[in-house]
Amino acid sequence: xxxxxxxxxxxxxxxxxxxxxxxxxxxxxxxxxxxxxxxxxxxxxxxxxxxxxxxxxxxxxxxxxxxxxxxxxxxxxxxxxxxxxxxxxxxxxxxxxxxxxxxxxxxxxxxxxxxxxxxxxxxxxxxxxxxxxxxxxxxxxxxxxxxxxxxxxxxxxxxxxxxxxxxxxxxxxxxxxxxxxxxxxxxxxxxxxxxxxxxxxxxxxxxxxxxxxxxxxxxxxxxxxxxxxxxxxxxxxxxxxxxxxxxxxxxxxxxxxxxxxxxxxxxxxxxxxxxxxxxxxxxxxxxxxxxxxxxxxxxxxxxxxxxxxxxxxxxxxxxxxxxxxxxxxx
Numbered sequence: 670x671x672x673x674x675x676x677x678x679x680x681x682x683x684x685x686x687x688x689x690x691x692x693x694x695x696x697x698x699x700x701x702x703x704x705x706x707x708x709x710x711x712x713x714x715x716x717x718x719x720x721x722x723x724x725x726x727x728x729x730x731x732x733x734x735x736x737x738x739x740x741x742x743x744x745x746x747x748x749x750x751x752x753x754x755x756x757x758x759x760x761x762x763x764x765x766x767x768x769x770x771x772x773x774x775x776x777x778x779x780x781x782x783x784x785x786x787x788x789x790x791x792x793x794x795x796x797x798x799x800x801x802x803x804x805x806x807x808x809x810x811x812x813x814x815x816x817x818x819x820x821x822x823x824x825x826x827x828x829x830x831x832x833x834x835x836x837x838x839x840x841x842x843x844x845x846x847x848x849x850x851x852x853x854x855x856x857x858x859x860x861x862x863x864x865x866x867x868x869x870x871x872x873x874x875x876x877x878x879x880x881x882x883x884x885x886x887x888x889x890x891x892x893x894x895x896x897x898x899x900x901x902x903x904x905x906x907x908x909x910x911x912x913x914x915x916x917x918x919x920x921x922x923x924x925x926x927x928x929x930x931x932x933x934x935x936x937x938x939x940x941x942x943x944x945x946x947x948x949x950x951x952x953x954x955x956x957x958x959x960x961x962x963x964x965x966x967x968x969x970x971x972x973x974x975x976x977x978x979x980x981x982x983x984x985x986x987x988x989x990x991x992x993x994x995x996x997x998x999x
Contacts, residue, residue: 677781681707681756682984683977684775684785686763686925689717691954691969692791693746698977700753702992704984707783708750709775713760716743717793722816726839730965742966758783764924766950773949786984789976790937790945790952791969792925794918802831802914804885804896812892813912820847827908829854829895831883832915838862838870840913845873852876852907854883854897886912922956933958943976949983951976 683699685692688710699706714720724740765776774784799815817840828848830837833855841853858879885896895909931938931946936958943951953976954969981988
């Protein structure tokens with residue numbers, strides 16, 4: 670894996686902004702089309718949200734895999750993308766874009782510039798930051814975390830998870846056989862999580878406390894207890910050596926919104942060719958918006974291939990949109 674580390678001026682055929690599943694598959698497919706490719710991501714590791722938020726999660730909607738762990742999916746995508754020999758620019762953010770008649774130049778926040786024949790934005794939800802737990806102010810890294818990249822640190826502990834979405838229920842389900850106890854606290858008695866996962870958690874030993882909030886974290890240097898306040902009742906304390914604040918995150922497309930691209934509710938509007946409103950700029954994956962859009966990893970893979978095939982023609986007008994099937998050989 671080639672990784673650029675210092676400010677420089679670079680040229681490539683195709684620049685991909687975002688190194689999540691769609692971006693990694695786009696990098697592979699660019700190599701299949703014979704294109705030089707570079708990939709930029711604001712995170713320090715490949716894999717996007719999967720690596721940052723749920724590497725241990727079992728993913729159930731990827732074709733060919735009845736179930737696959739997040740980190741294993743990323744590992745396979747990285748290996749596949751490696752066949753294209755991409756240049757990776759990690760832990761850097763694309764901040765500026767300048768268009769010429771036959772190229773697009775993107776500036777990164779460290780001063781690096783990348784000149785490409787076309788750009789594909791696969792930025793997912795953009796840069797994201799977790800929604801804070803008011804009672805958890807000052808406790809991050811001292812027993813409270815926002816994400817669960819590994820289950821091992823929670824072995825034998827009393828764990829309290831705050832939230833009612835997919836991440837909260839996924840982590841509750843996976844930590845239940847590892848932790849001493851798992852308590853899930855949510856401020857409502859309705860959940861945003863997938864019903865199948867909710868049913869699985871209800872059937873487990875996880876204690877679900879609804880219409881409640883964690884109103885205090887208590888401990889000497891590290892979390893030892895939490896205070897839970899149920900609507901209309903006096904606060905109660907429970908042991909907790911680990912608290913996971915799974916309250917969602919605040920997403921922001923950041924500088925991309927200043928590039929002149931048509932954006933609708935933090936998503937980039939594209940047509941059936943994955944073209945944005947800017948020439949030579951395409952998009953794929955969760956960041957896109959069009960009628961009937963479905964935000965699944967599997968959908969992002971197809972959009973990435975569509976974007977690359979159409980970008981290939983923008984880069985070289987003599988190329989064909991459809992190059993033939995990969996199984997047909999040369």
